[in-house]
Amino acid sequence: MLQVYDRVMSSGSVTTLVMLSLILLLAYLCLVGLDMVRGRVLSRAGIRMDTLLSQRLLLASLERPESRSQPLRDLDTIRQFATGGGVTALFDLPWVPIYFFVLFLLHPLLGVFALCGGVVIGSLALVNELVLRKSLSEAGDASNRNYAFTDMSLRNAETVNAMGMARNLIVRWSDDRNLMLHGQLKAGDRGGFISGIIKFVRMSMQSLVLGLGAFLVIERLATAGIMFAGSMLLGRALQPIEQVVAHWRSFVSARDAYARIDRLLAAVPPERQGMSLPRPSGALSVENAVFAAGGQKPILKGLSFRVDAGESLGVIGPSGAGKSTLARLLIGAMPPTAGFVRLDGANIAQWPKSQLGRYLGYMPQDIELFPDTVAANICRFEAGDDRLIVEAAMMAGVHELILQLPQGYDTRVGPAGATLSGGTRQRIGLARAVYGLPNLVILDEPSSNLDTAGDLALKECMLRLKDHGRTVVVISHRSATVTAVDKLLVVKDGLVEAFGEREELMRRFLSPQANSRPNIKVIHASQPALPLRGAE
Structure with missing residues (x-):
């Protein structure tokens, strides 16, 4: 835009206009290409992070069963943030000082005006963090408790239905649910208010910078091209800050998830691969x-x-x-x-x-049996020898019972073995214990x-x-x-x-x-x- 106003408009050269337009299209093509590459890199980085951490987190959760599936949900939260718009806005933040520097080059007043606007929006972003931290933290804790209570209720659905506990259980379930919704509503209202102020400041500054540019043109301190270029650069400089504030809730959720994962991994260090000991006699x-x-x-x-x-x-x-x-x-x-x-x-x-x-x-x-075949449950999901599976079942006295199932050893059992009687589950559990x-x-x-x-x-x-x-x-x-x-x-x-x-x-x-x-x-x-x- 600076070149169009300062060169093309004054010279009337169509060739220069065409070349500038082609250069602009090429620049936009590069920008879109780089954004696509960045998105693909972030997606693959998220998958790589999941591959590296998911198994370790599952092992740590098995060591600390009270955490249930929360660590894996936390990992999903971090991965979704890392591949979403929030982290993209963070990556765009380092460009903000560069835009301010270019505005100073165009004219010092434009640079000072932009810097003041950045300070105002940055201060509002800090206020946003201070205001939302407690509400989002309380809502997150209530959400974790609510999901844990839901998991426990579903695991005991038969007891709940048989004893008519559903109504009372829903009242108890609603306590944390309402606390979570109240915290999210409070955070949404406050965050929306601050985001609205930031948007108002940004739009006002983009309009006011045109007035400042026009004043510089009237005073013959700048050209018309500088006036419009300053407005565009100011918008690009303030946009990442506004996007960071818009995605602040997801950033806080990812930060809290990271803190929980960090505490869990610190409490459950990875297993040391020490010297292998000989097979014990059983003393x-x-x-x-x-x-x-x-x-x-x-x-x-x-x-x-x-x-x-x-x-x-x-x-x-x-x-x-x-x-x-x-x-x-x-x-x-x-x-x-x-x-x-x-x-x-x-x-x-x-x-x-x-x-x-x-x-x-x-x-x-x-x-509790895993949702797989009877044979897989007995052999502990190893690449088991069929002979050892049958021997374990016969030792536990459950071989004949298994043969009466629809597909025998290949019968798939539901979550926690829900399709089997309690006695059959217990005897299959005994076969699993004596396998090998x-x-x-x-x-x-x-x-x-x-x-x-x-x-x-x-x-x-x-x-x-x-x-x-x-x-x-x-x-x-x-x-x-x-x-x-x-x-x-x-x-x-x-x-x-x-x-x-x-x-x-x-x-x-x-x-x-x-x-x-x-x-x-x-x-x-x-x-x-x-x-x-x-x-x-």
Whole structure:
């Protein structure tokens, strides 16, 4: 425009006009091409970032299950911001000083006027950050709680519908939902008000700069071309600032998501690939194990016992005694607050989880199957040997039940195994635990959903594991479940109440008048921790 007004209009040269028009079209073509390239680069950078972080975040979420799927949603938020208009506006910000510099070259007054406008809009952007920070943060926290509550409600949909809890649950669900909407509404109103002021300032300055340019032309301090060029350059200089403010909510969401991911990754460092340890024999020992969650009252208070390789141990005790917490310590899901859990003499924390998993079988209280085939669930999604899958199912006594399914082992189960009965899910979970004959098998309340046939199959499975020299730990509050074990551990209030041979302890606790024998160690809360060996 500067050249058109200063050269073409004064000379009347059509050739110059045509050449300037072609140069302008070429410049626009380059600009559009560079924008396209930038968009493609940002899209691929977002996918690359997702590829690098998604698996690590999933592993960290498995270590911290209370985070649920929030880290992956946070990663999606960051990726969407990185490939959207917000980050493009940030990349355009470095050009703002260049535009101001060119305006100073055109005329110092134009440069000062543009710089003052930039300061005003920048100050409004800072006010926008201060005003929206609290509202957006509260809305984000409420949104996370609301989604977590929704996930939990959907997972327990049968209970909700059966017990008529839906109406009351919706009232509870609406609390966080309304708080989220209120925070977003407040942020939207305030952000919209400030964005409107910024837009008013920018449009006013683009018009006022024409008046300033006209004044310079009247005073013969500038040409008409400088007047129009100054208006265009000022618009280009202020546009990135306005766009940054317009995308500020997405920027704040991405910043908060990054902070949550950073905290999670700092709390769960990547697994060290240390030296591989040989396959364990299954000797398990617990030395003065204490566990307290988040600085609260200890759940376990100095447990000590030992199980030799090939032995089976039953852990019994009342509800709330700490049995399931002990199970999580034994599989390495949670480190003890104090003390040690050792497998073949090595601290279980020293075992890489990818390696330990091959030697460990675990059956939790609540069996949840993944939305895939029965065979895939049993073989733990490995490229499994069909023979090993069938052997695990037969050992768990579920082979015949699986064959009765529509596609047998290839039957796909719904989320959490919703298409299967509770007993069938539990027996498939048992088959998954014994797949590949792991050296240490931990069963937490394995008979809670089993019928008589299932109980018999469980006992037969435990005996077959013992025949193969595998160490088995069965945790239950039912004494009938532990009739096939070698040793018995009685836990009460997080303490070892008794530990020894099963027959002796069963006789003692089921027949209070029977005489105890010397190889029984009974421990009370006032006594010191039990030594590693139960027999004395």
